[in-house]
Amino acid sequence: METIKGIAVSPGIAIGTAVRLAESDGHIAFRTVDPDEVPAEIRRVDEAFAASARELKDLRTRTAARAGEAAAAIFDFHMGLLADRTLVQPIHDDIARERVAAEYAVSENFRKLADRLRATGSEMFVQKAADVVDLENRVLARLTGGAIGKISRASGPVVVIGHELTPSQAADLHRAHAVAFATDAGGLTGHTSILARALGMPAVVGCMHVSTDVEDGDQVIVDGDAGVVIVRPAPAVVERYRAAAAQGEQRRRALRNVAKEPSVTLDGVTIELLGNIEFPEEIEAVFTNGGSGTGLYRTEFLHLTSPTTPTEEDHFDAYRRALELSRGAPLVIRTLDLGADKFTQDHLADPERNPFLGLRSIRYCLRHPQLFKTQLRAILRASALGPIKVMFPLVSSVMELRQTHMIINDLREELEDDGIPFDPALATGIMVETPAAALMTRVFANEVSFVSIGTNDLIQYTLAVDRGNEQVASLYSAANPAVLTLVKNVVRAARHAGIGASLCGEVAGNPLFTPLLIGFGLRSLSMSPVQIPVVKRVVRAIDIERCETLARKVGSFDSDRQVLSYLRDELRRIDPEALVSAGAD
Ligand code: PEP
Ligand code: MG
Numbered sequence: 001m002e003t004i005k006g007i008a009v010s011p012g013i014a015i016g017t018a019v020r021l022a023e024s025d026g027h028i029a030f031r032t033v034d035p036d037e038v039p040a041e042i043r044r045v046d047e048a049f050a051a052s053a054r055e056l057k058d059l060r061t062r063t064a065a066r067a068g069e070a071a072a073a074i075f076d077f078h079m080g081l082l083a084d085r086t087l088v089q090p091i092h093d094d095i096a097r098e099r100v101a102a103e104y105a106v107s108e109n110f111r112k113l114a115d116r117l118r119a120t121g122s123e124m125f126v127q128k129a130a131d132v133v134d135l136e137n138r139v140l141a142r143l144t145g146g147a148i149g150k151i152s153r154a155s156g157p158v159v160v161i162g163h164e165l166t167p168s169q170a171a172d173l174h175r176a177h178a179v180a181f182a183t184d185a186g187g188l189t190g191h192t193s194i195l196a197r198a199l200g201m202p203a204v205v206g207c208m209h210v211s212t213d214v215e216d217g218d219q220v221i222v223d224g225d226a227g228v229v230i231v232r233p234a235p236a237v238v239e240r241y242r243a244a245a246a247q248g249e250q251r252r253r254a255l256r257n258v259a260k261e262p263s264v265t266l267d268g269v270t271i272e273l274l275g276n277i278e279f280p281e282e283i284e285a286v287f288t289n290g291g292s293g294t295g296l297y298r299t300e301f302l303h304l305t306s307p308t309t310p311t312e313e314d315h316f317d318a319y320r321r322a323l324e325l326s327r328g329a330p331l332v333i334r335t336l337d338l339g340a341d342k343f344t345q346d347h348l349a350d351p352e353r354n355p356f357l358g359l360r361s362i363r364y365c366l367r368h369p370q371l372f373k374t375q376l377r378a379i380l381r382a383s384a385l386g387p388i389k390v391m392f393p394l395v396s397s398v399m400e401l402r403q404t405h406m407i408i409n410d411l412r413e414e415l416e417d418d419g420i421p422f423d424p425a426l427a428t429g430i431m432v433e434t435p436a437a438a439l440m441t442r443v444f445a446n447e448v449s450f451v452s453i454g455t456n457d458l459i460q461y462t463l464a465v466d467r468g469n470e471q472v473a474s475l476y477s478a479a480n481p482a483v484l485t486l487v488k489n490v491v492r493a494a495r496h497a498g499i500g501a502s503l504c505g506e507v508a509g510n511p512l513f514t515p516l517l518i519g520f521g522l523r524s525l526s527m528s529p530v531q532i533p534v535v536k537r538v539v540r541a542i543d544i545e546r547c548e549t550l551a552r553k554v555g556s557f558d559s560d561r562q563v564l565s566y567l568r569d570e571l572r573r574i575d576p577e578a579l580v581s582a583g584a585d
Helices: 035-067 074-083 085-098 102-119 123-143 146-153 167-175 190-199 235-258 280-288 300-304 312-326 361-367 369-383 398-417 435-439 455-463 470-475 481-497 511-519 529-539 544-555 560-574 576-581
Strands: 002-005 007-010 013-020 158-162 178-183 203-205 219-223 228-231 272-277 294-298 331-334 388-392 427-432 450-453 500-503 524-527
Touching (some): 035 074, 035 085, 074 123, 158 219, 167 178, 203 219, 219 235, 235 576, 272 529, 280 294, 294 524, 300 312, 312 369, 361 369, 361 398, 369 388, 369 398, 388 398, 398 427, 427 435, 450 481, 455 481, 481 500, 481 560, 511 560, 511 576, 524 529, 544 560
Parallel strands (some): 013 158, 272 294, 427 450
Antiparallel strands (some): 002 228
């Protein structure tokens, strides 16, 4: 049994047999065939090429009708390539001489071509390399019968495992009755995630190695609530998940009703419930779950899902789209939080020994000013179109903030000179994710208009516990009194200074903590959209006085165990149903 952690993008639990998507991701295994199978293998290649050509012709005609001739022309390169003897001949030769299987010969030769194109260094050829990979996937899908074929032949529920998935693949898989999917890539596009939610397919993305760790036919559990994929689970685990799936479905039905209600306590105080998103398209999910805007837009996903460095226009398009989808609701954009776990160290010439304490987040951006300026200029331009706020991750010194403000001021002048509109009053804020920022909130408050507490990181830096290290996972606790003291003090300092305070770590979406955070004085919480309904349920069942009493009591405890057990008892009294949705902490 193996548990793989990823990003939960579509809720629900599904259990099924794995079908791996044929992908051009380096996973076509080397396989040879018997000499008498060679002619049949060559025929398979020709048939796959011919079928792909027919498919492309059809796609071209339909695209021309829908989106015009210019859009349809992108398929001409694919069709031309398929017809080119210099591509198919070496594939035939490899099968005949080396007796390799058709899939392997196809994959090898397409890869060589893509590498040659990339090696030219020319922007145009690098883009063509992506077309080659795309075409390779199409031919491979034909050769293997594709996932669709395998799914239709499967007797029970099927979970699709792949490197990445396009929205149209997700739709096709759903039509073929796949029950869930899990992918290596971190989200590919928001559209695929949105589609998965719309189709009600549990999904976990950003699993890094799931496509190599899972074999066709493995039993797999996709937990779209926790963002976890369990491969070859023990029978007892399957039983537990079956029960959880049934209960979860029942709960989700009941919670859907509360999404439409206002987020107001029994004594009439509004608690702002916002969503954390990685892609603009997720904003729809914030609203359908009953959120009133976006409290954390993790823009680094723009970087992580794009093969090339996003341009200012790429940033601007994403922010404009986010504003359109927000329809006037708040939108807090966090600048690039690259580094540490969000940036593979592998390809760095000199990997950091301690990446979580290294060049990440705002430090990374300040070290790469062009990258930072590109993003900040796009944010400023977008600020002319709607209500945006911008915040900076992992600030630990006021000098970082001042440097950033200086860059923004320079960009403002630049835009003014160029006659490009922006909001001169664009609000800036910091994420409080380091003990340094938490202890000095009072000082930071002189220079920003809001703070947002990022408990995910604040816990790890306060307790010196790597948030991704299983060995010390039991020490990683939001209920640790040191963490809670910092949170309480940040809220108090922000209130004294008269600036806004929100909390956007995972704990914001845990109903166990809702009364406590409100008792600390927080009136704004930002969380994974699917958590909004359950938190709203708790908000509607409590009053401020009760929360403040509870917070005072928690302040007298000296261990996380005591805190948790008290919070559980309280939530059991407030709303036993919500307790079921509460995590460990
Ligand atoms: C946090 O650290 O609490 C946070 C919200 O940021 P991220 O999870 O993206 O590090
Ligand atoms: Mg963080």
